Amino acid sequence: MTTQGAPLVEVKDLKMHFPITAGFPIPRQVGAVKAVDGVSFSIQPGETLGLVGESGCGKTTVGRTLLRLYPPTAGKVLYDGKDLSTLREKDFLPYRRKMQMIFQDPYASLDPRMTCGDIIGEAIDIHNLGSGKERMDRIYSLLDLVGLLPEHASRFPHEFSGGQRQRIGIARALAVEPNFIVCDEPISALDVSIQAQVVNLMEDLQDKLGLAYLFIAHDLSMVKHISRRIAVMYLGRIVEITDSDTLYARPMHPYTLALLSAVPIPDPVVEGTRQRIILEGDPPSPVNPPSGCRFRTRCPYAKEKCKEEDPKLIEVGGNHGVACHFPVGA
Ligand code: SF4
Numbered sequence: 001m002t003t004q005g006a007p008l009v010e011v012k013d014l015k016m017h018f019p020i021t022a023g024f025p026i027p028r029q030v031g032a033v034k035a036v037d038g039v040s041f042s043i044q045p046g047e048t049l050g051l052v053g054e055s056g057c058g059k060t061t062v063g064r065t066l067l068r069l070y071p072p073t074a075g076k077v078l079y080d081g082k083d084l085s086t087l088r089e090k091d092f093l094p095y096r097r098k099m100q101m102i103f104q105d106p107y108a109s110l111d112p113r114m115t116c117g118d119i120i121g122e123a124i125d126i127h128n129l130g131s132g133k134e135r136m137d138r139i140y141s142l143l144d145l146v147g148l149l150p151e152h153a154s155r156f157p158h159e160f161s162g163g164q165r166q167r168i169g170i171a172r173a174l175a176v177e178p179n180f181i182v183c184d185e186p187i188s189a190l191d192v193s194i195q196a197q198v199v200n201l202m203e204d205l206q207d208k209l210g211l212a213y214l215f216i217a218h219d220l221s222m223v224k225h226i227s228r229r230i231a232v233m234y235l236g237r238i239v240e241i242t243d244s245d246t247l248y249a250r251p252m253h254p255y256t257l258a259l260l261s262a263v264p265i266p267d268p269v270v271e272g273t274r275q276r277i278i279l280e281g282d283p284p285s286p287v288n289p290p291s292g293c294r295f296r297t298r299c300p301y302a303k304e305k306c307k308e309e310d311p312k313l314i315e316v317g318g319n320h321g322v323a324c325h326f327p328v329g330a
């Protein structure tokens with residue numbers, strides 16, 4: 001779907017298929033896990049795009065493939081108009097600095113043998129961004145930026161709370177002055193009471209530094225607050241994408257409707273009367289997705305056409321894209 005102005009990041013028909021091999025002594029490919037199977041979107045400078053879907057829908061793989069942590073099977077990733085897919089590793093290094101990641105589990109993503117200062121300093125060292133006093137000053141200012149204290153630099157990850165560890169993860173990502181950060185479920189491992197603090201910090205940093213985020217989450221309640229636009233993923237594809245207000249007020253894909261019906265409403269009267277949409281069964285395997293619409297095996301609105309034709313993501317007006325033959329409310 002189009003957005004105004006030149007995008008900072010553009011993803012075009014991105015595919016990430018993980019090969020399945022069998023046979024000995026010479027293994028051969030017998031299939032593929034189509035974790036991401038033709039995903040396109042763009043992100044403006046300073047914008048947050050939320051990417052939402054159940055576990056296993058491919059959203060984390062989109063983030064990792066975008067940063068070339070996985071080599072894409074097909075498709076393009078453009079940063080500031082430059083096609084990164086064709087670059088050799090050496091030529092990609094300056095772009096790696098501009099595109100960083102914050103991980104879901106702030107404990108597992110921090111080396112327990114390194115102090116907080118060394119964790120942040122490692123990124124500074126890799127990209128030659130300072131040494132000696134300049135390096136330490138930079139570490140202290142990053143700690144301050146994420147709400148930590150200078151004395152925290154000499155402590156180890158186990159000495160921090162979950163929220164503080166995620167702040168260290170954010171400081172590490174910011175150490176190389178990125179413009180774009182993939183936030184892979186950055187708050188889902190945290191206590192509910194801490195989640196809002198981390199989201200507020202990320203919003204403050206976005207305002208101060210002009211950062212763009214791809215904010216990955218498994219439910220819609222987490223992304224509403226922070227995202228200007230939201231893309232909903234199902235089985236390796238985006239099924240709906242639009243601005244967050246429209247998505248919440250007028251969802252058109254049956255899967256989005258089901259996800260939204262699971263978001264708690266903080267009004268007991270409304271919460272008690274509304275209808276939950278319970279999806280039957282688990283998502284199908286990405287090795288053998290269903291024919292036609294991938295959601296048809298769980299869709300309460302499925303018809304014969306859904307079995308035969310794969311619905312494309314088409315714009316239904318006002319930058320609202322839906323991949324469904326029979327969008328709800330159309
Ligand atoms: Fe449901 Fe058919 Fe739309 Fe797929 S195309 S979401 S099966 S109505």
